[in-house]
Amino acid sequence: MDRVFEYKVADDFNGVDIKTVLKQHYKMSTCLIKELKKYDEGIYLNGEHRRVVDTVKSGDILKITLRDTGSENIIAKDVPFKIVYEDEDILIVNKPPHIPTHPSMGNYENSLANGVMYHYRKRGEERTFRAVNRLDKDTSGLMAVAKNAYVHARMSEQIQNKTLRRKYKCIVCGDIENDGTVDAPIKRADGSVINRVVSADGQRAVTHYRVVKRYGNYTLLEMELETGRTHQIRVHMAYIGHPLAGDWLYGVEDKELVKRQMLHSCYIEFVHPVTNKKMIFSDDLAEDMSNFIEKVS
Secondary structure (H helix, E strand, O other): OEEEEEEEOOHHHOOOEHHHHHHHOOOOOHHHHHHHOOOHHHEEEOOEEOOOOOEOOOOOEEEEEEEOOOOOOOOOOOOOOEEEEEOOOEEEEEEOOOOOOOOEOOEOOOOHHHHHHHHHHHOOOOOOOEEOOOOOOOOEEEEEEEOOHHHHHHHHHHHHOOOOEEEEEEEEEOOOOOOEEEEOOEEEOOOOOOOEEEOOOOEOOEEEEEEEEEEOOEEEEEEEEOOOOOOHHHHHHHHOOOOEOOOOOOOOOOOOOOOOOOEEEEEEEEEOOOOOOEEEEEOOOOHHHHHHHHHHO
16 A cells, blocks of 8 residues: 655755655654665656655655555454544554454454454555554553554654653552552563563653542542553552552452453544644543443442
8 A cells, every 4th residue: 555745845955865855854764765765656756766865956846655565464354443533644443452452372363453454455455554552452442553654653753752642541449549650660570471560670660640530449540651661550550559450460350340450541642743733532431441430339
């Protein structure tokens, strides 16, 4: 699937080479520029094929074409999920609980990636699945999916520089009285590929939480992450003695009351890499979390 961008060269770039325009205007990586050079349609200037070392003049029309292919190892399957927003570059989805983001060993056909590929194929689009943020299998809520390598790289930069904001809602065990912050490093537990633990030799992890409402033995919190470590919210809440309700890995499992950890991605904010517009998406609690609150209230 091709994505075409056209740019009328501004006075600031008069006399510079195309590579400089790609790096400074489009903020393209060296790796992505190399991909453009692989095919004839990659770089055109005023309707003619050009190299990255060729220079541009003010008012020239620079046309670049990004070529994408389908994710060959991801089977297109009709896995249900909700589309919140879609344009030529970005897909915002609401992932249901109990399905992983990517296929895994023994679970090749029941992931969000399978469902997104099915959505693309129905529209006749060959694309690679590129999740910008990833949610655990049993975590529900908003996720951003980039439709091409350029947008994925730009949104990943926003995660790195903390301009892509994410908020979550979770239900934790116990009564938390005040808002707070957990600043505690996290690393992989020795001998495990899944478990994470707070450890002095781990990577810095910072979680801010705000009390939304208390329900006796449980508290509904809104969380905002400064960092994005694996299982960060789950590990930090368990660390302060308030594990997520239903978290079998870091808390106490009670399948009679709750079927998964009560964690939902409820807010995502970023600047659109192509339009430069601020994009904000929000969502209330997942249905099973609302049902859980009714049971314990």
